[in-house]
Every structure is written in C-alpha cells, then in structure tokens.
Amino acid sequence: QVQLVESGGGLVQSGGSLRLSCAASGIIFSGYTMGWYRQAPGKQRELVAAITGGGLTNYAPSVKGRFTISRDNAKNTMYLQMDSLKPEDTAVYYCRANTKMVEYWGQGTQVTVSS
DSSP states (O other): OOEEEEEOOEEEETTOOEEEEEEEESSOGGGSEEEEEEEOTTSOOEEEEEEOTTOOEEEOTTTBTTEEEEEETTTTEEEEEEOSOOGGGOEEEEEEEEOSSOEEEOOOEEEEEEO
C-alpha cells in the first residue's frame, strides 16, 4: 500500500539542472520526514538532503548551495532541484520517508551528468 515513486532523472551536461520528484501514497505524508539519498556504483548510499514535515532542511556538504529540497504536503510530493550539476553527482537517487518507527524507500531514478 505504501509507495514512493521517483521521477525526473536523466542525462544532463555538467553545469546543467534537473528536478527530481517523489510522489508518496499510502502514508500520512505530513507526518513523515522525507529525504533524498544517492548511490554511485561501488560506493555507499549517502544522504543528499532531508526535510521534515514542518519544512526544516539539511544538506550534505557536497551539495549545499547547489541543491534545494522542498515538499508540497497538499500534493504528497517531495522535490529536489539540482543546479550546477557535476559529474560526481552521477548516481541513482532514492526517495525515503520515515518516522521514528518506520521507513520506506522508492526504487530510485538514475541521474547521469556528463563532462
């Protein structure tokens, strides 16, 4: 019943922009902290950005100033605006929803940044 579906990934040139979306269903969306994580081949999954139900945010140092996380509780959707993309941003990006009790994950969307 719980579903997180990412969209918006793709191929972009270095310096370009993408906007990722995560549409949630089956949860009371405003009660969940939401986050974006990414995983490149051969590397650990890492937190990119997170946002609480009330709109408090935090970012990985590597993306701060370039990426912006947001959410629209009325649409049950979280976004990640990615600007000034770099090749090192290339990864599968995953959506996460969590409370202190449970967590849910999307299946990911590929972001590839070419030189």
